[in-house]
Amino acid sequence: MTLTKKKEGGWTLASDLWPTARALNAATAQDISSEPLLQVADFAQHHFALPHADCTITSELDIRFGLGSSTALRLGVLLAAAALHQNLTTLDEHTKLEAAALAFRMQRVQQSFASGYDVLTQALGGVILWTPDYQNWPGQYLKKLDPKPLIPYLQVFVGGAGAPTSTVGGSVRTALQDSGRQRDFYEASNQCIRGWLNLWQEGAHALPKLCQDVATQRRIFAGLPYFPEQLFHNFEFLPGFDQSWTAKTTGAGGEDAILLIGTHGDTEEATACLAREGWYPLPVHPIEHGASLYSGALS
Structure with missing residues (x-):
């Protein structure tokens, strides 16, 4: 800008x-x-x-x-x-x-x-x-x-329909409240945060537990408005899903970006699956590239 x-x-x-x-x-x-x-x-x-x-x-x-x-x-x-x-x-x-x-x-x-x-x-x-x-x-x-320790385990894919934050976030929040799952969601999300920190500190040793944590959080989202059910159904047939690698959405819980969590070797078939569905890698890696800001003439 x-x-x-x-x-x-x-x-x-x-x-x-x-x-x-x-x-x-x-x-x-x-x-x-x-x-x-x-x-x-x-x-x-x-x-x-x-x-x-x-x-x-x-x-x-x-x-x-x-x-x-x-x-x-x-x-x-x-x-x-x-x-x-x-x-x-x-x-x-x-x-x-x-x-x-x-x-x-x-x-x-x-x-x-x-x-x-x-x-x-x-x-x-x-x-x-x-x-x-x-x-x-x-x-x-x-x-x-420093985010660099996460680079070997994180890939970001885009190309979905998107998920307008206010609409999707409000719908998901209401659905969680109506179903009595809001507390479960908060607890699962906190566990995911701890899992990410363990991955940052311990590397591959912490990956299987993070996969389990992400899967637990995703099951709470499953069936809620805008969740990309078919995509994750396809993942279930791939070897190692939620064990040596996993995936989650970003944003408000709809079809925004998809995070593949695992090494490139373990996520190779998932990458091919995403490509068949029209998803592709984010043009820049959020960890490897910073942001620049130009404010124009400062006079």
Whole structure:
């Protein structure tokens, strides 16, 4: 994304999701409340005292991939606006956390159930071991881990139908509550987190237990709205599934991205299965590649 000051004309916004650029001063209140880019631009214009700016958003990643695109969008604009406001070329961690907190508040307007883990990870990078404090978000994150030990065991595949977070997340949350499985889901999710940390620390030795933990969590999702039942049914016929390798969805629980968890040797047939169903590897590996931000002229 690029954000540059100009002398007049208010904010002009261009996105590769829109056919033409849009002027912020022509947007209605309904437009601003429903469009993340208009929402964050309207806030940044006043919060950072930037009355006139050109903002351009481009992305190589489809919003259907389930990788937190709306939070990344808000965070990117806020970080760039902070850089312009303070005339900085780099931002310290404190400023990044302040921007993340602002992005999280906006996220909660549209997704009241959001925890903010996505925007915090996007702001700080790495693997975040963190207990949120919703009274003073984010509170103290406990530890930031180097993600490289996970590289041999993680592959990300995209190409599904997508899962609109508000719609899918709300439906899944309601279904869990109505079925009395919400507590089971939280416990299973916490166990998965512990499994990921053990994989990070111990490598292949911890993989079978993580496979079991992921399978337990997935069984709670099975049958809920938007879950890709057929894809996981196909996996069940492949050798080693939920034993030496496993798979899970990202995002709100629908057909977003798919994580293959296991070595390349163990997931070879799963990769072929995904390819037959139209899935393909994410163009960039989330661990091997960082993000860059260009805030334009800082004058």
